[in-house]
Amino acid sequence: MELQSSRVCQNLLITVALLICFSAIFYTYYQPTVNWLKWPTICRSNSCSDICINALKMPNQMETVNHTCVVNFTSIRNLLTQTEPVTQTDPDTILLIWMWPFGAKFDLGICSSQFNIHGCRLTDNRDQFKSAHGVLFHHRDIREDDMPTLQRPSFQKWIWMNMESPSNSPPR
Template identity: 35%
Template sequence: MDSKITRLLCKPILSLCPRFFLVLVLLFFLFICLWNFMDLNSTFCHPVEKSLPTILLQSEPQNKNGPFSKTEQNNLELTILVWTWPFGERFPLDTCEKVYGISGCHLTDDHRLYKHADAVIIHHQDVMYVKGKLPQAPRPPNQWWVWFNLESPSYTPNMDMLDNLFNLTMTYRYDSDIVRPYGWLEVLKEPQDFIIPKKSKLVAWAISNWNPNTQRVKYYEELKKHIPIDIFGKKHQPLHWDNLISTISMYKFYLSFENSVHVDYITEKLWNNALLSGAVPIVSGPPRENYERFLPRDSFIHISDFPSAKEMAAYLLELDANNEKYQHYFQWRSRLRVRREVGWDNHYCKACRVLRHAPAYKIIPSVAKWFSSQDYPVQ
C-alpha cells in the first residue's frame, strides 16, 4: 500500500524530470556563453584574440619596463643625439610632439651638443666597418648609448667592436630594451567588415636581393614548377614602390620570404607587402611558432606546413578553387588591423619615450652575444 501511494505521489514529479533536465542544460549553456562573452580572450566568443599573446593586444608594442604614462612623458625633458642619419636618409627632427604627441623630446644631429645629450642613438649599419665613426670624446656621466639595428644577425657584421660601450638595445626583437618591430596587430574597438580586394591572379613575389643559391630562391624554383608565380624586382618584372600595394592586392597569395632565419625577424615582406596588400602571406623565415607570437595561426601559410613545394602548390590550387575556404584566411580581420608605422623620426621619438622608463644604468658587455644568444629554438 505504501509503495503504491509513493508511486502515485511521484508520478507528476517524474513526468517533469526530462523538461527540468533540459532547462538546466540550457541555463548552463547560457551561463558559459555569457561568461565567455565577457572575457575578451575567450576562444568561445573571440577566437582571434585567444590565438594571440597578450603582448600584442594593445595599441602598439610596449617597452619591457611597463606602459607609458602621459604625465611621465611631460615631466622629463630629454635631448636625443641622432649620431648618423640612417643610411644617409634625413628626416624631420621636430615631429615628436606635433606628430606623435610625445612632448619634451628634443632630437638633434648637432655633434657639438654631444656632452649635453641625454642619449646618443647610433645606427649600426652606418658605423659597422669603422670603429672611429663612434663617438670618440669622453662620455658624459649617465649618458645612454643606444644600439639601433633593424637588420638580422646574418647581416650585422663587426658587433665585437661594440663590447662594453652600449647601454640599451633598439631592434625588432621583443626582448630589446626599445622594441621597434616592422609591424604589429591592433585590436579594433568594434568589429568591422573587411573587404577582400578583387583577385585576378594567383601568386606574386617581389624580391630585390636575388641570389639563386639561397633556400628561398630554391624553394621558389621548385614551387613554380607546379603553379604560376609572377615575380617582380631586379632581374625580373619592374615594380615601382608606389605601385606595390595596388599590384600585390590583385594576387591571392604573396611569398613573404625572409632573407635569413632569426627569432622575431619578420619584416615588411609580411606586414607591408602581404598583409597591407590584402594577400594571404606564404611565409619562410622563423618557425611557425614564432609567427604565431604576432599573428593568428589562420592568417598565414608557413612553408613548413607541407613536406614539399609540390604539396604546397596543390593546397594553393585547392584554395583557389574553393572561395569559402580561401576567405577563412581573412576572418581575423574583423577584430584586428595591421599597424606599420614608417619614418625614421617615428623610431627616434618612440625611443625617447622609452628612455623615460629606462632601467638602472648598465653596460652591455657584448651586444654580439646578446643578439645571437636568443636564437633558436624559440621559447
C-alpha cells in the first residue's frame, strides 16, 4: 500500500513539473493575435493619412487626429500669443574636454549642425580653463600628473564621466 501511494505521488509530481515547464515555455514564446486589453485601436486606413496630409496643406490650421480617426481643426492663430523675438543674451556654455575618452578625438564642431544643439560649445583647448563652465574628465584616463593645477572658478562644474560599464571599471 505504501509503495502504491508513493508511486502515485511520484507520478503526480512528475506530471505537475512537466505541466509547469510546458506552461513556462508556452507563455514565453506565445504571442496572442487578439489583444484582450482594452487599448484603443489605431486607425490603419488611408483616410486618416489623407486627412492629416490635407490639414497640413491648409494655412494656419493645426489638426489633431486621435486613435479613433476623429479630426479636430484648430486655428493656430488662436493658440499662439504674440511674443517678442528671442535675443541671445547669454554667452555660449563652454565645456572643456580635459581628457578624451580612451584618447579617441572627434570633430567638436558637429554638435550644433548634426544634433541641433545650440548655446553650447565643446573645446579641448586647456587655455580656456578659467572661462569654461564645465570640465569633462574621463574616469579611466585620470592621472594625478594630468589634473588641472589652477584653482577651479566658483561657477565651474567638474564632470566625471565614464564610457565603461561599472563592472569594467575597477575602483581607483
